[in-house]
Amino acid sequence: MISTQLDPQTIEAAHTSGAYSKRPLTIVRGEGCYVYDEHDNAYLDLTSGMGVALLGHAHPTVTGAIAQQASRLITCAEIFYNDQRAQLYEALDTLLGAEFGRYFLCNSGAEAIEGALKIARLLTNRTQVVACKRAFHGRTLGALGTTWNSAYREPFTGWTLPTVTHIAYNDIAALYSAITDQTAAVLLEPVQGEGGVYPIDPEFLRQARRLCTERGALLIVDEIQTGLGRTGRWFGYQHADITPDVVVLAKGLAGGVPMGAVVWRTALGLIEGSTHGTTFGGNPLACASAIATLQTLHDIEAPARANNLGIWFMNELRERDLTGVREIRGLGLMIGLELRGRVSPVVQALQARGILALVAGKTVLRFLPPLIITRADLEYVLSALVDALNEVSA
Ligand SMILES: Cc1ncc(COP(=O)(O)O)c(C=O)c1O
Known part of the structure; x- marks a missing residue:
């Protein structure tokens, strides 16, 4: 039985795990770059x-x-073949090369x-892994063993992988000493997102590629x-003109239907049966959604859009006199503003102006808009941001 007597926030508050610090907003639907609350108030969704x-x-x-796929076939374990899964492999092959x-x-x-x-x-x-400080994986x-933030790791001390070395991001000398003949993998984000929106130095990534091959x-x-x-x-590593051995995907891959993927170079070979598996992996519903998502991203030339809008937006941000902003960082439509003070009041001030934004740590305001966002929407963000920052600093 579903109760409709209480409002969703009251019910959720009574049942939440406690893992999330929640914002007092109930989102009931979305369309394009906007989401709507139960009173049909619109919010420009820069969280995606x-x-x-x-x-x-x-x-x-x-x-x-x-x-269409839901009415055809939702579930089909990987012990069987499936048309949608096969089509998704082909679509990803085309993108990845x-x-x-x-x-x-x-x-x-x-x-x-x-x-x-x-x-x-x-x-x-091999057993050793090299990851980076500030990393989130x-x-x-x-x-969690590869994630850096001690607030996430410390409650689980002793339970996480003991064989991870964290080096400073973009520190080439540290790479040289950390990668040894016992290193199984070097794990890198092309832009550290949760860690504060720090783009990788392409030379660091190129050196990582070279050293991994060598060792x-x-x-x-x-x-x-x-x-x-x-x-x-299409992929962040392409900014450095390298080819990784393994690429890890999730988030937008299936357009919002949960899906992750590990992709590796064919020449590396296969893993043995029974060493890994999962019930829902490669289910036809997620695969059909992923195929449609990849095709549409291709049709709208999503990477070029993100590149052009990102360059324009970052320039506009830099030209404005933004109160309390220490630094603006980002790549494409992955943008972070390092503030001098706490970020949460700015997030609230933006929400009051109909804009939803993310944080990365206590002082970084993070924008991850949909790649279909328009320049007109971003112009509104610019003016609302100036107001919000002024209000918070007043
Ligand atoms: C770079 C990166 N890796 C891994 C993850 C973990 O993904 P999930 O939250 O789907 O487990 C995230 C999530 O934000 C991420 O940004």
């Missing part, structure tokens, strides 16, 4: 549901594909990172937040 809604909300091509061709499909970013770590262990028979126990380690690039056009290229 945590970077998921690359095509905005309720994109008709994606919802059409989901509806000829060297890639092996996939493990799963259901979230953290699960994909778990998969990538296990695959690196299996393919190299998820919160399941394996992924027999796998280079895993976490494209969960940066992938599929967000940074102005």
